[in-house]
Amino acid sequence: MSFFSALAGNDPRNQREYHRNLLSTFDIEDKADTVVRELSRGQKQKVSLACALAREAAFLFLDEPTLGLDVESSLELRTELRRLAEDNETTVLISSHDMDVVEDICDRVIIMDDGGIIKDDYVENLLSIFNTQRYKVTVLGTLSRQFRNSLRSSYSADNFTSETGRTRFEASVTSDNFYRFIETIREANVQIASIDTIDSDLEYVFLEATENADRSTSGEPAGTAEPRRAGNSGGKQ
Structure with missing residues (x-):
């Protein structure tokens, strides 16, 4: 964590308390001196997130940040990311297929299908569209x-x-x-x-949007069917 913090131009000595809080947030305080390769998959994910947050960057790009985390750690991460966005004015871009995480954390969502953007709007607007x-x-x-x-x-x-x-x-x-x-x-x-x-959620919105896009491409009428549940990509800005 000190190493990645230094890469961002920070003095790690001035961030020790913050780094200790991050270890506590992800419940890996007892692993502070353990070599990363000896950690479990979930613990490695926590370390990666802690190192990203240790930089205190103004912009964070996180790819599937909750992958491998237990439920409690996932909820703690969501709380921390919302705090960063609201209190520190940090911009966080999340790529994820976990709709609960996207809906819980993000303000704005970009839905992509076959490499193209088919929806770009705020969560509350997307939930009310369909x-x-x-x-x-x-x-x-x-x-x-x-x-x-x-x-x-x-x-x-x-x-x-x-x-x-x-x-x-x-x-x-x-x-x-x-x-x-x-x-x-x-x-x-x-x-x-x-x-x-x-209750409707972003999973329904995502699949409704992608199926409508597929029907439009194939020439079929859009908006005639409600899709089954699956995943999505989202981001917060």
């Missing part, structure tokens, strides 16, 4: 294969499970089509037991 809501639906009885396929085609329905006279599934419905969705089920002589919303 009005498609994911629902968990429970109906009485079983559903025919034909009706299941129809729901898959029209509403990206999946995760069908049946037990004790009930069938559960998830579906994606735009606000404009919600009542049409209800009528579709009733017209099939199926009784609805319950409908619960599933």
